[in-house]
Amino acid sequence: VFQSRYDKCYVIVFARYLFCVLYILRKMNIVSTQLGNSLYNCVRSNLRWPLWTRSHFTYYPTRMGTGKRMNMFNAINNAMDLALDENKSALLFGEDVGFGGVFRCSVNLRDKYGSQRVFNTPLCEQGIAGFAIGVANTGATAIAEIQFADYIFPSFDQIVNEAAKYRYRSGGLFDCGSLTFRVPCGAVGHGALYHSQSPEAYFAHTPGLRVVVPRGPIKAKGLILACIRDPNPCIVFEPKTLYRAAVEEVPAEYYTSQLGKADILRHGKDVTLIGWGTQVHVLLEVAEIAKSTLNIDCEVIDLVSILPWDAITICTSAKKTGRVIIAHEAPLTQGFGSELASYIQEKCFLHLEAPVKRVAGWDTPFPHVFEPFYMPDKHRCLSAINDIVNF
Structure with missing residues (x-):
């Protein structure tokens, strides 16, 4: 039994090094094959998989009529397939996109539409963004992938100072609508500081952009198709850990999700829980636990759209419950939860029973081994519910 979360982390570190040492010893034949295999498999089965790959959330699939069973990367691939088929001017490009992408979201699309429409780019994000702006400015449709958020x-300069402001600075004569950036983001279990960040707040401060975050396959397909059709440059932040988390019955036809509209996933009367992306599934799990163990009825809202965001849905719920908790993976200070909390306390102050509370990543670079303790998991969210109810 672990006495603290840090004791558990030390076990994870020890298990990792033990696993590596046994693997090397076995390959070098320093230990007998039978003994090496036995020790290796023991550590692999009893330590590595349960502790290293356990997700910090439970996935709650959505059911939306008849369709095809897809996980999120399948749904994204299907959305881009439909967009490329419908619009002959659409181009899809990015690092390794022609090969199917590191997450396989564009697999088979180059074979279907040719290397003139689906292709790789150099490893230069500034160049990818600049080229995408040029494509969109000529009237074509650009779907650009930034391999990791x-x-x-x-x-940043190309997106914020060029794409977002192009229509405004030309007095409406020119624009680079029909421009969509797909950006895999968030924690994935082993990404560390260069493959785990959630930078949505940086772009939420930029008028002229649309910023969205899907929670699953159905929403991902609808949001991507909506962004591709939208006359403004859009950024779709795709939580990497959701790509293969679970499957949903995704409608096979072309459909779009409304941009700027939040989804109420669970109705409640005591506490409003707000999140987006992966964190939505954490909050849904927390809401079930709070109801069964504390008899606290939580309303769960998926914000979906970061820019613009749905102030009406959020404030209506805040006034009903009087208590609001906002959770996100990005660091606490100046995370987008800060804007939500400020707005809610400004507009709903007389209806609140307690100050708005935020549960977020810590104000540190994203850690590797300590990732489980960086994440705003169900334990921290449940603690926040207990605090806000007993305020």
């Missing part, structure tokens, strides 16, 4: 920052 952590590497979107070299393209």
